[in-house]
Amino acid sequence: MKDYNYYSTLLVQNVGSKVRAIAPVIASSAAFGYENAEEAEGIFKGEITNPLYARMGNPTTARLEGIVAKMEGGLAAVATSSGMGALAMVMTAYLRSDDEVLCIGGFFGGTYTLVNETMRRFGVKSSFCGIEDYEKIETILQKGIHIVVIETVGNPSLELPDLPKIIELCNKYETLLVVDNTVTPLTLRPLEMGADIVIHSTTKAMSGHSAALGGIAVFRALKEQDKLKHNKYTHLHPIVNKMGKKAFVAIAKKRAMRDMGMSANANGSFLTMLGLETLALRIQRVNDSLPKLVSMLDEKLPKHIKVSHPSLKSNTYHERFNNDFNKAIGPIITLECGNKEIAFKLLNNLKVVTQTANIGDNRTLALHMGSTIYRDFDKDTQKYLGVTDGLIRISVGLEDPSIIAEDFLQAVKSN
Numbered sequence: 001m002k003d004y005n006y007y008s009t010l011l012v013q014n015v016g017s018k019v020r021a022i023a024p025v026i027a028s029s030a031a032f033g034y035e036n037a038e039e040a041e042g043i044f045k046g047e048i049t050n051p052l053y054a055r056m057g058n059p060t061t062a063r064l065e066g067i068v069a070k071m072e073g074g075l076a077a078v079a080t081s082s083g084m085g086a087l088a089m090v091m092t093a094y095l096r097s098d099d100e101v102l103c104i105g106g107f108f109g110g111t112y113t114l115v116n117e118t119m120r121r122f123g124v125k126s127s128f129c130g131i132e133d134y135e136k137i138e139t140i141l142q143k144g145i146h147i148v149v150i151e152t153v154g155n156p157s158l159e160l161p162d163l164p165k166i167i168e169l170c171n172k173y174e175t176l177l178v179v180d181n182t183v184t185p186l187t188l189r190p191l192e193m194g195a196d197i198v199i200h201s202t203t204k205a206m207s208g209h210s211a212a213l214g215g216i217a218v219f220r221a222l223k224e225q226d227k228l229k230h231n232k233y234t235h236l237h238p239i240v241n242k243m244g245k246k247a248f249v250a251i252a253k254k255r256a257m258r259d260m261g262m263s264a265n266a267n268g269s270f271l272t273m274l275g276l277e278t279l280a281l282r283i284q285r286v287n288d289s290l291p292k293l294v295s296m297l298d299e300k301l302p303k304h305i306k307v308s309h310p311s312l313k314s315n316t317y318h319e320r321f322n323n324d325f326n327k328a329i330g331p332i333i334t335l336e337c338g339n340k341e342i343a344f345k346l347l348n349n350l351k352v353v354t355q356t357a358n359i360g361d362n363r364t365l366a367l368h369m370g371s372t373i374y375r376d377f378d379k380d381t382q383k384y385l386g387v388t389d390g391l392i393r394i395s396v397g398l399e400d401p402s403i404i405a406e407d408f409l410q411a412v413k414s415n
């Protein structure tokens with residue numbers, strides 16, 4: 001794994017410019033003029049790389065895409081209006097009716113409904129299974145399905161999958177693997193491990209400031225021999241054979257951005273890049289303070305409230321946390337309060353922590369899961385996603401961890 005010094009250098013040196021404007025320039029224009037008719041033709045043909053029209057790309061956003069592609073070790077990236085935009089782009093660009101998606105593990109609410117409700121309305125089939133249910137995973141992959149989606153860390157379940165094993169299975173059965181790496185930027189590089197597409201909600205840790213909604217999909221390069229894998233690649237689109245290694249990007253742009261317009265805007269891309277400059281430092285800070293907060297809460301909270309995190313010895317995923325994940329799994333901790341009433345009282349007594357539906361923010365955030373993001377789900381689905389009536393999700397920020405611990409402890413006492 002590359003270290004945080006490597007990323008700090010890479011990110012600050014790529015976001016900033018050495019001459020003229022130091023900060024990225026915001027090209028706040030929806031349309032772009034062409035030199036002449038020939039240039040217009042060349043741009044539309046894809047032979048000239050000047051901007052076409054902001055729905056298809058913007059120079060500020062292009063800069064963000066280049067940086068994130070490098071950061072993830074990918075060939076290229078396409079930024080979108082939100083993290084859900086990136087997931088919707090991938091699903092609609094690469095799937096057609098009767099294709100099937102397998103979702104492994106618990107999911108962010110929007111991803112679950114995108115696959116389970118929206119894509120189903122357009123004839124895309126889907127199935128779900130637990131992260132350790134290898135028998136079921138293999139049975140489904142053997143059928144020749146088209147996409148597998150997985151999150152690096154279950155949110156809010158905090159389940160840690162055996163990613164190398166799942167990557168190996170997807171490659172064995174030639175299934176396109178999409179990894180949502182929102183929670184673990186820098187600490188995990190799924191493309192280098194063998195995944196095909198990485199998704200991020202850049203709204204979260206990449207920005208950190210909650211000032212810009214955004215998403216991005218990063219693609220690996222297609223190799224010559226990949227063309228032989230019909231199910232995994234050629235099925236995507238006939239142009240895979242013509243376009244070579246950039247085919248993923250061309251398909252995403254033509255089938256999703258052009259036709260559905262989930263495009264990123266220049267101001268959002270600018271703000272996201274400002275966040276990227278400090279990403280490595282912020283992630284190090286959270287990785288350092290999170291176990292401290294967890295152990296203070298574990299020690300001092302009354303017995304009826306349980307803190308859950310893989311950094312605790314008693315946690316099922318403790319060994320995987322230490323070894324496969326290098327003790328870095330993002331900012332989330334959960335509290336099990338037993339029921340909604342206790343959870344609500346605790347949340348309402350907090351003085352420092354902010355209640356909101358976001359993660360990866362510079363501030364520490366907390367939210368009751370069952371009554372908010374997961375309110376529309378039936379009990380069985382909530383259970384599959386790891387959501388209970390008393391569950392509070394905490395996203396650890398940059399504050400002094402002892403002040404945050406103190407806030408939770410006083411909130412419980414005032415109940």
Ligand SMILES: *Cc1c(COP(=O)(O)O)cnc(C)c1O
Binds near residue numbers: 155201202
């Ligand atoms: C927030 C989030 C998303 C959706 O991103 P938006 O930017 O809110 O659309 C997708 N996946 C995960 C893991 C998330 O946390």
